Amino acid sequence: MHGLFALSSLLALAAAAPSPRQNPGKDIIIQLFQWNWDSIANECKDFIGPAGYGHVQVNPANEHIQGPQWWTDYQATSYKLQSKRGSKEQYKNMVDTCHAAGVKVVADVIFNHMAGIDNGVGNAGSSFSHYDYPGIYQNQDFHHCGTPGDAIQNWGNRWQVQNCQLANLADLATGNDYVRGKLADHANELLSLGTDGFRIDAAKRPFSDIPVTDLQAIFSKLSRKPSYVTQEIYYGGSGEVTPGEYVEIGQTGAFQYAFALKLAFEKDGIASLQNPESLGYSPSSSGSSNTFVTTHDTERNHQTLTIDSPNNTYTLAHIWILAHPWGTPTVLSSYQFSDNDQGAPNGNYGTCNGNGGANGWYCQHRWTPISGMVGFRNAVQTNKMTNWFSPTPQQVAFGRGKAGFVVINNSDQDWNSSFQTGLPGGKYCNVIDGVENDGGCSGSTVTVASNGKFTFNVGKRNAVAIHIDAKL
Numbered sequence: 001m002h003g004l005f006a007l008s009s010l011l012a013l014a015a016a017a018p019s020p021r022q023n024p025g026k027d028i029i030i031q032l033f034q035w036n037w038d039s040i041a042n043e044c045k046d047f048i049g050p051a052g053y054g055h056v057q058v059n060p061a062n063e064h065i066q067g068p069q070w071w072t073d074y075q076a077t078s079y080k081l082q083s084k085r086g087s088k089e090q091y092k093n094m095v096d097t098c099h100a101a102g103v104k105v106v107a108d109v110i111f112n113h114m115a116g117i118d119n120g121v122g123n124a125g126s127s128f129s130h131y132d133y134p135g136i137y138q139n140q141d142f143h144h145c146g147t148p149g150d151a152i153q154n155w156g157n158r159w160q161v162q163n164c165q166l167a168n169l170a171d172l173a174t175g176n177d178y179v180r181g182k183l184a185d186h187a188n189e190l191l192s193l194g195t196d197g198f199r200i201d202a203a204k205r206p207f208s209d210i211p212v213t214d215l216q217a218i219f220s221k222l223s224r225k226p227s228y229v230t231q232e233i234y235y236g237g238s239g240e241v242t243p244g245e246y247v248e249i250g251q252t253g254a255f256q257y258a259f260a261l262k263l264a265f266e267k268d269g270i271a272s273l274q275n276p277e278s279l280g281y282s283p284s285s286s287g288s289s290n291t292f293v294t295t296h297d298t299e300r301n302h303q304t305l306t307i308d309s310p311n312n313t314y315t316l317a318h319i320w321i322l323a324h325p326w327g328t329p330t331v332l333s334s335y336q337f338s339d340n341d342q343g344a345p346n347g348n349y350g351t352c353n354g355n356g357g358a359n360g361w362y363c364q365h366r367w368t369p370i371s372g373m374v375g376f377r378n379a380v381q382t383n384k385m386t387n388w389f390s391p392t393p394q395q396v397a398f399g400r401g402k403a404g405f406v407v408i409n410n411s412d413q414d415w416n417s418s419f420q421t422g423l424p425g426g427k428y429c430n431v432i433d434g435v436e437n438d439g440g441c442s443g444s445t446v447t448v449a450s451n452g453k454f455t456f457n458v459g460k461r462n463a464v465a466i467h468i469d470a471k472l
Helices: 037-051 070-074 088-100 158-163 177-192 212-219 255-268 313-323 368-380
Strands: 029-032 055-058 104-110 119-121 127-129 197-204 228-233 251-253 289-292 328-333 385-392 395-400 404-409 415-420 426-429 445-448 453-458 462-467
Touching: 029 037, 037 055, 037 088, 037 368, 088 104, 104 177, 104 228, 177 212, 255 289, 255 313, 313 328, 313 368, 313 404, 313 462, 368 404, 368 462, 385 415, 395 415, 404 415, 404 453, 426 462, 445 453, 445 462, 453 462
Parallel strands: 029 055, 029 328, 055 104, 104 197, 197 228, 228 251, 251 289, 289 328
Antiparallel strands: 119 127, 385 395, 395 404, 404 462, 415 453, 426 445
C-alpha cells in the first residue's frame, strides 16, 4: 500500500528562510470520509492544523435513514442535525475546534433528493414515507415525471435525468421556490454554526443532476457567501450541460482529470499531464477545478487509482496533484472495506497512529509522502511551474519558481540525473521520506549547488521533493 516509501511520524517544520509566498492561503482539502464529529475535532487539533491542511470536508450532518452502510448518510429524512456522525452540539464543537487549529470546515450537503426507501424512521426519530416528510415536504415538492415509478427510463433524455428519480431516491423539485427555501434554511443553519463551505452532492452526475439555475436560486437565499464551494459534477457527453456552466456557484470536481491520472500513471505516461488544459476533455480551468486522485465513489468502482493500485501509483499520483499548480486538491482519507456497501469501522470514530491508520482506518492524509507535500504546496503557493524536465514519458521533474522542486519517477528503472532548480544553494530535507526537525532530517537529504543544480538517484516508482521551508 505504501510502496517504496519509508514512512515516519510527522513533526512540525522548524522555521526556515522566508519563502517567496504571494499569498497566505492554504488550499489543500482533506475529505475525512465517514469520520464522526468528535474524531474530526481531535484530528484537526492533533494533526490537520499543525500539518498545514487548509480545509476538512465532512459527511452530511442532517438526519438520514438507519443502517450501517456508508450510503445511508446520503439518504436524508429531515434537516435535523443529528446523524451517525453526531449531534448538532458535537458538530458545533468540531467546527470550533478545527477553526482554533486554523482549519476551515466544508460540509457535504444533499440538495438533489431525499431517501430511497418507501417508509421508515430516521436515525433521529423522524417518521417518513416516500414523498411525505412531515413538516418538511409533501407530494407536490417532488418531481413526478410520468414514467413508471417516476424512474429514469431513457438515460439519453436530459429532461428525464433532471426530472425523474434514480434508485427510488425521492427527487426534489428544486425549481419550486418552497423547496429552494427549505434547502437554503438547512445550509444557513450550517453556516450559523461556523461552517465555511459546502460540497454539493449530485450537482451533476451522469444519472441525476440539479439545473444550475436552481442552484443559483438556492445560493441567492444564503445568509452569507461560503468561503469555498465544490460540486460533484461529471463531464457529460455531447449535448449535455458542461461543468463550466456551474463555475458561478463554485469549483467543480475534476473527474475527467482523475480518469486521466489513472491512464497516465498506468499506461500513457505522466508527461502527458504537464498541461491539463491541453487534454481536450478537461472539465474546466485551473481556478474552477477541484482535483483529486480518487473519491469515495470511484475508489469503489475503480474508475480511478485506488489504494490497491500497483506500483505505488496511488501515492505518486497524490504527489503529482499536490506539486502541480493546476486546480485545488482534495485528499481522500478513508477506511478498509471488503464490500462496497460497508460503513466505517470503529464505531465511526476515525483513528490514526503516527503516520498511518489504526482500527481499520487508512489515514492517507498522514502518510509521509502526502503530508510532506502539504508543506511543499504551502511553500510554493502560486509560483508557476518552471524547469520542466522529462527524458521519458514516465519520468518528470519540475520546479515551482524559487520555492520548490519535485522529481517523480513512475518507471521501473532508477533515475540518476542532474536537475536544474530555482532554489538557493544549500541542504534540503526530502519531504517524500522524511521531515525536517531542529535542523536535521529524518529521511534523505538533497544538496543544491550555488547554481541551483543537484544530482540524485531517484529510485524506481519513487519521488523526491524539496522546498524552501525544508531547507536545513
